[in-house]
Amino acid sequence: MDNTLDAASQAGKMPRRGQPLWRQVLRPLASLRLTVVLFVLSLLLVFYGTLAQKDQDVWDVVHEYFWSWGVRVPNQLHLLFAQVFFGAPTEARWTEAYLPLPGGKLLFWALLVNLLSAHLVRFRLSWQRSGIFMIHGGLLMMMAGEFVTREFAEENNMTIMEGGKADFVESLRFFELAFTRARPDGQIDTVVVPQELLRQAIKSGAPIQDEALPFQVKVLSYAGNCDLLEKPFPADFQNPATQGEGLTLRVSERPPVSGVDPEQRINMPGAEVELLEKGSGKSLGVWVVSAWFQLTRPIRTQKVTPDAPADESWKVALRNKRGYRSYTITLNKFTHDVYPGTDKPLNFQSDVLLQDPDMGVERTTVIRMNEPMRHAGETFYQHQALAGDSGSVLQVVRNPGWTLPYLSCAVVSLGMLTHFGAILLRHLRKQA
Numbered sequence: 001m002d003n004t005l006d007a008a009s010q011a012g013k014m015p016r017r018g019q020p021l022w023r024q025v026l027r028p029l030a031s032l033r034l035t036v037v038l039f040v041l042s043l044l045l046v047f048y049g050t051l052a053q054k055d056q057d058v059w060d061v062v063h064e065y066f067w068s069w070g071v072r073v074p075n076q077l078h079l080l081f082a083q084v085f086f087g088a089p090t091e092a093r094w095t096e097a098y099l100p101l102p103g104g105k106l107l108f109w110a111l112l113v114n115l116l117s118a119h120l121v122r123f124r125l126s127w128q129r130s131g132i133f134m135i136h137g138g139l140l141m142m143m144a145g146e147f148v149t150r151e152f153a154e155e156n157n158m159t160i161m162e163g164g165k166a167d168f169v170e171s172l173r174f175f176e177l178a179f180t181r182a183r184p185d186g187q188i189d190t191v192v193v194p195q196e197l198l199r200q201a202i203k204s205g206a207p208i209q210d211e212a213l214p215f216q217v218k219v220l221s222y223a224g225n226c227d228l229l230e231k232p233f234p235a236d237f238q239n240p241a242t243q244g245e246g247l248t249l250r251v252s253e254r255p256p257v258s259g260v261d262p263e264q265r266i267n268m269p270g271a272e273v274e275l276l277e278k279g280s281g282k283s284l285g286v287w288v289v290s291a292w293f294q295l296t297r298p299i300r301t302q303k304v305t306p307d308a309p310a311d312e313s314w315k316v317a318l319r320n321k322r323g324y325r326s327y328t329i330t331l332n333k334f335t336h337d338v339y340p341g342t343d344k345p346l347n348f349q350s351d352v353l354l355q356d357p358d359m360g361v362e363r364t365t366v367i368r369m370n371e372p373m374r375h376a377g378e379t380f381y382q383h384q385a386l387a388g389d390s391g392s393v394l395q396v397v398r399n400p401g402w403t404l405p406y407l408s409c410a411v412v413s414l415g416m417l418t419h420f421g422a423i424l425l426r427h428l429r430k431q432a
Contacts, residue, residue, distance in 0.1 A: 023121055030117035038111050045101055048073050053259025057267065059173055061259065066104030067150060073099040108143065115140070131419025138412035145404030153399040156323065157383060160331040160350075161391040167328045169396045170320035175269050175291055178322075179213060179304070181314045194321070198222050198271060207276055213314075215284055215304075216276040223253035226270035228292050240272055244302035244316075246288030268292050271318060275304060289318035327356035327376065329394075332364070336389045348382045350392040367394065 028034070049065035052074075056064075065071050075098060102110070115136060123129060156169035177193040191212050198219050201208055207216040220240060228249045233239060241247060251270035270290035277284055284304070293300040294317070304314040335349040349368040354361060354375060367373045373380040383395040 026117040026121050029113055030121040031114075032118075035111075035114055035118075038107060038114060041102055042107050042111075045071070045104060045107065048099075048101065055255075055258050057257050058259040060256070068103035069106045070103045071101050073101055112140070112143065128422055131415045131417075131422060134415025134418060135412050136415075138408045138410075138415060141404055141411060142408035145401045145408060148401030148404065149399055152401065154323075154397070156396045157320075158329065158380070158394040158396050159386070159391065160329060160352075160394070161386070162331050162334045162389075164391070165328050165330040167326075168322045168324045170322055172266055172320070174321040175318060176321045177217070177271070177273070177289065178317050178319055179314050180317075181312070192322075193217065195222075195269065209278070215278060216281075218274040218276055220272040220274055220286065221251070222269065222271045223251055224269050225254050225256050225267040226290060226292075227252045227254055228270070228290055241286050241288045243285035243304075244287045245293065245300060246272070246286065249288055249290075251288055251290060269318060273316070287316055289316060291318055291320065293317065294319050325376075326358045327354060327361070329354055329380075331392055334385065334389060334392045336385050348385060348392070350382055350394065 045065060048071075049061050052061045052065065119133075119136070123132065125133075156171055158166050158169050160166045175195045177195075177198060179191045181189045183189060189212065191210050193208055197208065199222060201217075201219040202222050207218040209216045229252045231248055233250060237250070239246070239250060241250070251272060253270075257265065257267050268291045270288070270292070272286060272288055274286045275284040276282065287302055287304070289302070293302075299317075301315050302317065304316050305312065330353040331350055332353055333351040335347065335351075336345065337347040337349075338344055339346050347368060349366060351364070351366055352373070353364050354373070356362075356376065359376065361375070365373050367380055367382050369382050372382075377400070378396050378398045381395040381397065383393045385392060
C-alpha cells in the first residue's frame with residue numbers, strides 16, 4: 001500500500017511516460033505556482049511605479065517601469081515599502097542596495113506564455129469550458145489593446161484663437177527648436193531641431209548645421225524643465241545672453257515635473273543657444289529660448305537677423321513639437337459658461353469650421369464637453385480655454401486600438417456569464 005502511494009506521488013511530480021516532448025516542455029511553463037509568482041511581481045511593480053510618481057513624471061514612470069524589461073527601484077522607494085509593511089529601521093544596511101524587478105514588458109510576455117501553455121497542456125475544448133476560453137480571450141484582447149495604444153496612439157493639442165484658424169497639432173511631451181522665415185509669397189520656411197539633438201549637442205559640443213540656415217547653432221545649455229527669472233539678477237551672475245529676451249530673462253533649471261505636482265503638469269524646457277556664422281565661425285549672438293514664451297499672448301518672438309530684409313529675417317523659438325495636417329479648423333466662436341453665482345465652469349464650447357480639401361469636407365460643428373468631433377481617424381475634445389477666453393484648446397487623439405478595451409470587457413463579461421451559467425445549470429440538474 002505504501003509503495004502504491006509513493007509511486008502515485010512520484011507520478012504526479014514527474015512527466016508521464018509516453019507524453020509528447022512539447023507537453024513535457026510546456027508543463028513547467030503552465031504551472032499555477034508560476035502564475036501566482038508573476039501576479040505577485042506585477043503587484044510589486046504597480047506599487048513601486050505608483051510611488052515613483054512622487055518624484056517623476058507619469059510618462060517617465062510608464063516608460064521606465066511598465067514598458068521595460070527590467071527596472072532598478074531606487075533606495076527610497078523600497079525603504080518606504082520596508083518601513084510600512086515590515087517595520088524595517090531606516091538605518092538597515094540591506095536597504096542601501098537597489099531592488100531589481102522585472103519590468104512590465106517582461107511580465108507581459110511571461111504571463112502570455114504561462115496562459116497559452118496552460119491552455120495547451122491543461123485545458124480541453126468543450127462547451128463546458130467555453131466560458132473560460134472566452135475570459136482568457138478577452139484578457140488577451142485587452143493586452144493587445146494596450147500594445148496598440150502604446151505603439152500607435154497619439155495625443156496632441158490644437159490651440160486656436162477666436163476668429164483664427166489652425167492646421168497643426170502640438171505635442172505635450174516633446175519639444176523642438178524652430179527657426180522660421182516668412183517668404184514674400186506668404187509661405188513660411190521652417191527648420192526644426194528636435195530636443196534629442198539638442199541634448200546630444202550639449203554632450204558633443206559640436207554645432208548643429210543645416211543647409212537651409214545661414215548660420216550654425218551651438219547649444220550652450222539645455223534644461224528639461226526650468227523657470228524664467230527676471231532682473232535684477234544675482235550679483236555673481238554672468239549673463240551669457242547678448243540678444244533677445246535673454247537680456248532681461250534668464251533660465252533657471254528646476255527638477256522634472258512629478259506625477260503629484262499640483263502647480264505644473266508638464267515640463268517646460270529652456271536653453272541658451274549661440275549662433276555662429278557659417279565658414280568663419282564668428283558669433284552672431286547668444287539667445288535664451290524657452291517653452292514659456294509660447295504661453296504669452298501675443299507670443300514672444302525673437303528675431304535672429306533684425307536688420308535683414310523681411311524675406312531673409314529668421315526667428316527662433318523653443319516650442320512644442322508640431323505635426324501639420326491636411327485640414328484646417330477655424331474657431332468661429334468660443335463660449336465659456338459658469339454656474340450662476342460661482343466661477344465653476346458649466347460649459348466650454350467651440351463653434352468651428354472644418355475644411356479638408358483632400359477629402360472634400362467643409363462643415364460647421366460644435367465641440368463641447370463630452371461631445372467631441374471626429375475626422376480622419378482623429379477625435380477632437382474640448383480641453384480648456386485660453387486666458388481671458390480669447391481662444392480654445394482642443395485635445396486631438398488618434399488611437400487605432402480604442403475599441404479593443406470595450407470589446408475585451410464585453411468578451412470577459414460574456415465569458416463569466418457563460419461559465420457561471422454552466423455551473424448553475426449543472427447544480428440545478430443535480431438538485432433535480
